[in-house]
Amino acid sequence: MTDMMRLIEPLIPALRRYARALLRNPTDADDLVQDCLERAVGRWHQRQADGDARTWLFAILHNLAVTQMRQRVRRGAHMPIEDTAEANLAVAPTQESGLRHRDLMTALDALPEEQRSVLLLVTVEGLSYAETADILAIPTGTVMSRLSRARDRMIQLMDGTDAAVPAKRPLLRRVK
Amino acid sequence: MTMRPIGDDDLQGLVDERLEASRRREVETYLDDHPEARMRVARMVGLREEMRAAFAPVAAEPVPARLNLARIVEARRRSARPAWQAMAAGLLLLIGGAGGWGLREVVSPAPTGIEALAQSASMNYAVYAPDHTRPVELAAANRDELAGWFSARLKRPVGVPDLSGSGYRLMGGRLVATPQGPAGLLMYDDGHGARFVMLMRPMHVPGDAPMRPHTTETSSGYAWAQDGLGYSLVGAADDSVLHPLADAVRRATAKSL
Numbered sequence: 327m328t329d330m331m332r333l334i335e336p337l338i339p340a341l342r343r344y345a346r347a348l349l350r351n352p353t354d355a356d357d358l359v360q361d362c363l364e365r366a367v368g369r370w371h372q373r374q375a376d377g378d379a380r381t382w383l384f385a386i387l388h389n390l391a392v393t394q395m396r397q398r399v400r401r402g403a404h405m406p407i408e409d410t411a412e413a414n415l416a417v418a419p420t421q422e423s424g425l426r427h428r429d430l431m432t433a434l435d436a437l438p439e440e441q442r443s444v445l446l447l448v449t450v451e452g453l454s455y456a457e458t459a460d461i462l463a464i465p466t467g468t469v470m471s472r473l474s475r476a477r478d479r480m481i482q483l484m485d486g487t488d489a490a491v492p493a494k495r496p497l498l499r500r501v502k
Numbered sequence: 503m504t505m506r507p508i509g510d511d512d513l514q515g516l517v518d519e520r521l522e523a524s525r526r527r528e529v530e531t532y533l534d535d536h537p538e539a540r541m542r543v544a545r546m547v548g549l550r551e552e553m554r555a556a557f558a559p560v561a562a563e564p565v566p567a568r569l570n571l572a573r574i575v576e577a578r579r580r581s582a583r584p585a586w587q588a589m590a591a592g593l594l595l596l597i598g599g600a601g602g603w604g605l606r607e608v609v610s611p612a613p614t615g616i617e618a619l620a621q622s623a624s625m626n627y628a629v630y631a632p633d634h635t636r637p638v639e640l641a642a643a644n645r646d647e648l649a650g651w652f653s654a655r656l657k658r659p660v661g662v663p664d665l666s667g668s669g670y671r672l673m674g675g676r677l678v679a680t681p682q683g684p685a686g687l688l689m690y691d692d693g694h695g696a697r698f699v700m701l702m703r704p705m706h707v708p709g710d711a712p713m714r715p716h717t718t719e720t721s722s723g724y725a726w727a728q729d730g731l732g733y734s735l736v737g738a739a740d741d742s743v744l745h746p747l748a749d750a751v752r753r754a755t756a757k758s759l
């Protein structure tokens with residue numbers, strides 16, 4: 327029990343951050359973290375004692391998030407526009423940095439779900455490629471290729487240019 | 503000395519500071535000769551910093567009270583107790599033998615009809631829904647086998663409703679005992695760890711019975727009968743969740759029969 331508290335508690339801020347980055351709406355994100363913690367508490371005894379608590383928790387959270395995002399899509403539920411914009415941004419979009427922030431969020435939203443999770447886990451959560459592969463239950467090679475594609479796509483979307491993308495990998499192909 | 507060619511993985515590794523020192527030097531040398539790649543790496547590092555900065559405030563926020571781990575552990579312990587006590591009471595009735603049986607008549611008259619069905623469903627929910635080891639005996643992959651098994655033991659065609667349209671995943675099912683004979687028990691989950699069970703068994707009275715709610719200390723449900731087959735859906739959820747789900751089940755079973 328105390329072991330569980332000691333290992334889980336320090337991870338809660340990072341779990342909230344990942345949930346917020348995926349779902350964007352703060353209430354939905356905290357609902358998800360709460361679900362995740364309740365499950366973790368209930369299944370603590372089932373987890374492998376030598377396993378890493380962080381990847382275990384992130385995997386639970388990630389799976390819950392994916393289910394929820396797919397349900398959102400299926401139910402056709404989407405956030406009203408005023409919710410997606412100012413209300414949920416960490417920085418008010420009043421100055422230059424705010425606009426930049428909004429571009430970042432828009433670009434992130436435009437990524438396919440599987441690229442977005444890889445990019446967030448590696449970049450924002452600072453997890454290793456192997457840990458990220460563990461959490462998402464995919465091979466490390468897939469982590470690498472999704473990471474590379476996610477970054478190029480983000481830069482292209484944010485800068486409105488594909489200058490950063492190597493010429494050998496054109497994103498637009500001419501259709502004859 | 504021949505160097506391993508520099509690949510995209512090396513560039514990503516450089517951005518994420520995951521390269522061994524020797525490899526990092528090789529990649530740096532490569533970038534000196536490839537300004538385009540260097541530009542891309544610099545932009546990727548910039549993106550990394552922007553993303554970290556964008557989400558850093560979330561982790562710095564105070565953690566809301568509902569995510570307090572001690573509270574979650576305590577709430578779990580409290581909610582687990584009544585179910586266990588209810589089961590212990592049931593066990594005592596069984597162990598009590600003749601004396602217990604007599605007493606049972608005084609404490610609560612044996613339910614019949616839909617009420618008996620609802621009670622069986624709630625008891626089975628209390629036993630199987632919290633089970634971590636084997637909540638179901640036949641997994642959802644064996645849907646046809648489940649339907650065949652139930653149909654054979656309930657001596658009438660029984661379908662396995664698909665509730666994925668309502669956002670519920672079939673986990674599987676098992677045959678269970680009730681005072682009225684064998685019953686089919688199906689389990690569903692909502693993808694957030696909430697489980698629901700549906701119990702089905704033939705009723706003594708043929709025909710339909712209207713849907714009605716039932717509750718215990720730890721769960722709620724809806725029970726009804728359709729063409730002589732009784733159904734009860736049970737979960738630890740609000741009416742607002744259970745009622746539409748029960749309606750969805752009734753629609754699904756009406757269609758499959």
